[in-house]
Amino acid sequence: MSRYLLKRILMMVLTLWIIVTLTFSLMHMIPGDPFASESDQLPEQILLNLRAKYNLDEPLPMQYLLYLKSLVMLDLGPSIKSETRGVNDMIKDGFGASALIGLQAIAVALFFGLLFGTIAALNRNTWIDYTAMVMAVLGIAVPSFIMAPLLINYLAIKWPLFPVATLTSWKHSVLPSLALAFGPLAIITRYMRTSMIDVMNQNYIRTAEAKGIPTFLIVIKHGIRNAILPIVTFMGPLIAGLLTGTFVVEKIFAVPGIGKYFVDGIFNRDYPVILGTTVFYSAILVLIIFLIDLAYMFIDPRIKLSSRGR
Amino acid sequence: MAVDQSVNELFRPRAQKADGQIAQMRPSLTHFQQVTRKLVRNKLAMVGLTLIVLLIAMAIIGPHLVPYSYSDQSLLNANQKISSEHWFGTDELGRDMFSRTWYGARISLIIGISAALIDLVIGVTVGGIAGYMAGRGKKGDRIDTIIMRLIEVLYGLPYLLVVIMLMVVMEPGIVTIIIALSATGWVGMARLVRGQILQLKNQEFIMAAQVLGAKFPRILLRHLIPNTIGVIIVNLTFTIPSAIFAESFLSFLGLGVQAPIASWGTMTNDALGVILTGDWWRLFFPALMISLTMFAFNVFGDGLQDALDPRIRE
Numbered sequence: 001m002s003r004y005l006l007k008r009i010l011m012m013v014l015t016l017w018i019i020v021t022l023t024f025s026l027m028h029m030i031p032g033d034p035f036a037s038e039s040d041q042l043p044e045q046i047l048l049n050l051r052a053k054y055n056l057d058e059p060l061p062m063q064y065l066l067y068l069k070s071l072v073m074l075d076l077g078p079s080i081k082s083e084t085r086g087v088n089d090m091i092k093d094g095f096g097a098s099a100l101i102g103l104q105a106i107a108v109a110l111f112f113g114l115l116f117g118t119i120a121a122l123n124r125n126t127w128i129d130y131t132a133m134v135m136a137v138l139g140i141a142v143p144s145f146i147m148a149p150l151l152i153n154y155l156a157i158k159w160p161l162f163p164v165a166t167l168t169s170w171k172h173s174v175l176p177s178l179a180l181a182f183g184p185l186a187i188i189t190r191y192m193r194t195s196m197i198d199v200m201n202q203n204y205i206r207t208a209e210a211k212g213i214p215t216f217l218i219v220i221k222h223g224i225r226n227a228i229l230p231i232v233t234f235m236g237p238l239i240a241g242l243l244t245g246t247f248v249v250e251k252i253f254a255v256p257g258i259g260k261y262f263v264d265g266i267f268n269r270d271y272p273v274i275l276g277t278t279v280f281y282s283a284i285l286v287l288i289i290f291l292i293d294l295a296y297m298f299i300d301p302r303i304k305l306s307s308r309g310r
Numbered sequence: 311m312a313v314d315q316s317v318n319e320l321f322r323p324r325a326q327k328a329d330g331q332i333a334q335m336r337p338s339l340t341h342f343q344q345v346t347r348k349l350v351r352n353k354l355a356m357v358g359l360t361l362i363v364l365l366i367a368m369a370i371i372g373p374h375l376v377p378y379s380y381s382d383q384s385l386l387n388a389n390q391k392i393s394s395e396h397w398f399g400t401d402e403l404g405r406d407m408f409s410r411t412w413y414g415a416r417i418s419l420i421i422g423i424s425a426a427l428i429d430l431v432i433g434v435t436v437g438g439i440a441g442y443m444a445g446r447g448k449k450g451d452r453i454d455t456i457i458m459r460l461i462e463v464l465y466g467l468p469y470l471l472v473v474i475m476l477m478v479v480m481e482p483g484i485v486t487i488i489i490a491l492s493a494t495g496w497v498g499m500a501r502l503v504r505g506q507i508l509q510l511k512n513q514e515f516i517m518a519a520q521v522l523g524a525k526f527p528r529i530l531l532r533h534l535i536p537n538t539i540g541v542i543i544v545n546l547t548f549t550i551p552s553a554i555f556a557e558s559f560l561s562f563l564g565l566g567v568q569a570p571i572a573s574w575g576t577m578t579n580d581a582l583g584v585i586l587t588g589d590w591w592r593l594f595f596p597a598l599m600i601s602l603t604m605f606a607f608n609v610f611g612d613g614l615q616d617a618l619d620p621r622i623r624e
Contacts, residue, residue: 026471137608142597281466305508
């Protein structure tokens with residue numbers, strides 16, 4: 001097992017390196033330049049100096065090595081567009097807000113998704129099931145950029161329960177979290193229903209019923225544990241995505257998170273920001289996918305991921 | 311021997327039946343026949359199928375039912391409510407919403423369905439191979455590792471960069487959109503299928519198949535995938551609407567369909583402002599169509615899942 005763990009950790013570093021390398025190449029292959037908007041206004045010499053400041057005058061392989069060198073020391077470099085703040089500061093300042101909203105959204109989506117999905121599966125083809133299904137369809141068909149203004153209109157303006165814009169108290173985080181939670185909630189409900197129906201038809205559930213165990217306990221002890229696997233799989237990219245913020249919801253609710261850097265960095269061709277946000281997101285993603293592979297074995301001991309070890 | 315005699319009395323040879331009677335009992339059905347029979351009996355699934363057929367039919371004939379084309383502007387008639395002139399109202403440029411909605415259906419349905427099909431083929435194959443190979447010797451582990459790390463790389467790469475790159479290389483249009491969506495779209499399906507197969511492959515029925523000498527492709531196609539069909543179908547029903555919305559995002563960036571052409575995604579996007587102005591029909595119809603499409607594929611998918619599930623027998 002320890003050998004497997006060690007191997008996976010090395011693999012994670014390797015994966016991150018490949019992502020950085022590919023992003024670096026892609027980023028320099030696309031047309032555009034960080035100083036494209038200033039190039040007509042500034043004199044030639046200033047532009048050259050600016051390029052020199054950010055090592056952009058070096059040949060690409062050199063720039064790449066310089067970046068890797070600072071990355072190893074966990075320095076994500078300066079932001080070209082913001083003169084005072086480096087990429088590390090941007091992430092440090094914004095990650096808390098993004099992560100708070102993301103975590104709350106995940107908690108809401110997971111709890112209610114599992115609950116609704118299980119209830120729908122146990123009451124299959126009744127009005128309860130159909131209600132859950134219609135909700136799931138709406139949750140997907142109404143994207144967050146429509147859900148967010150609707151939430152603001154009804155829960156903040158017409159019926160002022162929660163404040164909107166910025167993030168100065170916990171109350172401010174409720175609406176953005178809800179707006180983010182609807183989509184995943186619907187998806188989790190749907191997966192849980194399907195997978196629970198499948199599990200409840202298995203022989204071991206019949207055995208448990210024959211032993212006289214109450215339905216509630218069967219669902220808790222045998223049903224959920226066997227049915228939750230697709231949701232665990234789905235949670236990986238979801239957690240990584242929500243923790244690192246979302247562009248649309250943070251924009252609508254004016255949350256000071258890091259979601260905007262992922263998009264702005266690319267539009268501004270702010271190379272260190274593109275690489276920094278990618279590394280940060282990928283590191284979280286790779287780590288969570290690793291934890292999820294471990295969780296597979298914990299949830300279902302029948303699962304064996306490596307031939308050696310265990 | 312009294313005992314033997316009584317036993318012999320209890321067991322009498324059964325009268326011979328006329329030939330052909332056994333054959334009459336139940337005609338043997340192929341797998342496909344069984345599936346279609348179960349599917350046709352499922353009323354809700356048939357409602358879904360009818361809706362899908364209707365939506366596709368309207369996408370074909372809808373724009374021809376009204377005398378306006380999807381791009382005819384008439385600023386005097388901007389933001390008209392629903393009327394006998396304009397069945398779905400008009401948008402901010404006075405374009406007929408009925409015509410635009412069904413014209414948009416063509417684009418959105420083609421994109422949604424092709425993205426789902428590509429996800430299905432690539433995702434299920436790759437995920438199936440990775441899941442089956444994991445834990446199956448050194449070579450198997452290596453195959454699983456390589457596939458899963460490739461998936462992580464595709465997840466990690468900034469999607470926008472990939473899209474801009476595609477913009478540089480290719481011309482905007484439906485084909486480019488479908489490529490942009492499926493380039494990274496299949497990874498979700500692959501991970502899902504792998505997870506399910508990891509859980510299934512150590513169960514008794516797979517062992518039985520292996521003992522009987524079944525080879526890998528047969529085990530994957532006949533035993534593992536049919537037992538994974540539930541989550542595959544749920545994933546597909548989600549791919550369709552998310553592809554429809556992703557298209558609007560790509561169109562917004564300039565990679566998607568060009569301006570006068572309508573799609574449900576771009577129509578929804580354009581109509582965001584109506585929450586303030588109250589011209590609800592501009593948001594309602596494209597959103598309704600996306601919801602109807604989702605609903606139709608959902609209930610049809612549910613029925614298909616029941617029909618394909620090897621454990622549920624009549």
